[in-house]
Amino acid sequence: MNAITTKSTQPSRRLGVLLNYGTLIIMLAIYIALVGENINIPVMAIGIAALAIFIISFINLHVRTKLWKFVHTKIENLDEREIQVVFQSLRHSYSIFPIVCLSFFLVYELLKEFLPGGIDLPLMPIIAAFIYLAHTLPSSIIAWKEKEI
Amino acid sequence: MKIRKIYNRIAVLREERGISRKDLADKIGVNFQTVGYLEREEYNPSLDLAFRIGDYFDLPIDLIFSTEPLKPLSQQILEYKKEKGE
Numbered sequence: 001m002n003a004i005t006t007k008s009t010q011p012s013r014r015l016g017v018l019l020n021y022g023t024l025i026i027m028l029a030i031y032i033a034l035v036g037e038n039i040n041i042p043v044m045a046i047g048i049a050a051l052a053i054f055i056i057s058f059i060n061l062h063v064r065t066k067l068w069k070f071v072h073t074k075i076e077n078l079d080e081r082e083i084q085v086v087f088q089s090l091r092h093s094y095s096i097f098p099i100v101c102l103s104f105f106l107v108y109e110l111l112k113e114f115l116p117g118g119i120d121l122p123l124m125p126i127i128a129a130f131i132y133l134a135h136t137l138p139s140s141i142i143a144w145k146e147k148e149i
Numbered sequence: 150m151k152i153r154k155i156y157n158r159i160a161v162l163r164e165e166r167g168i169s170r171k172d173l174a175d176k177i178g179v180n181f182q183t184v185g186y187l188e189r190e191e192y193n194p195s196l197d198l199a200f201r202i203g204d205y206f207d208l209p210i211d212l213i214f215s216t217e218p219l220k221p222l223s224q225q226i227l228e229y230k231k232e233k234g235e
Binding site: 079080081082084147148149 | 178179180182183185186191192194195197198
């Protein structure tokens with residue numbers, strides 16, 4: 001019964017969540033902006049900085065706190081409070097993830113329809129980002145909500 | 150359904166017996182952080198866990214847990230003695 005043991009404060013974890021998803025969005029935006037364009041060194045530098053922050057925040061938020069492992073721990077290795085915490089985080093994830101996906105698809109379709117010249121986004125990195133979101137959302141919710149982990 | 154807050158004396162009993170959260174957690178089969186949550190009354194234990202805690206402290210669960218804020222043990226003993234006419 002010792003799934004999460006690393007001490008980290010709630011504000012630092014919340015900052016980690018914001019940085020992790022924020023840099024993911026920045027990287028996606030830069031990728032979309034640069035596809036088929038000439039190499040733009042300042043934008044590339046921002047992209048590389050965002051990638052570095054993304055990796056560091058991922059390690060600090062999901063790996064060092066053992067939250068990622070915690071969410072994927074077998075139920076028989078968790079105590080009753082931990083089962084409740086994991087269950088609630090999964091329940092919230094199931095609510096948040098479809099809203100994020102459907103909102104994105106709605107905005108995308110509206111932009112495609114009404115923007116002069118339309119919009120054509122490379123879908124593979126966006127799908128990858130959604131898969132990443134689906135996979136990390138439960139542990140991010142725990143990191144955001146729990147006072148002590 | 151609104152869940153009622155369950156008050157408890159786990160922190161007092163644990164201090165009284167001079168055991169760490171980790172030791173108590175090992176004895177009752179939970180993570181030590183869960184003991185912290187229980188002591189801060191931020192988590193209501195299941196009936197099974199409440200009985201395990203009661204068994205460990207060798208006390209009836211109604212002396213450890215309550216739906217009303219708990220009085221200090223000394224005050225409760227005094228009231229009990231008065232009731233008994235001691």
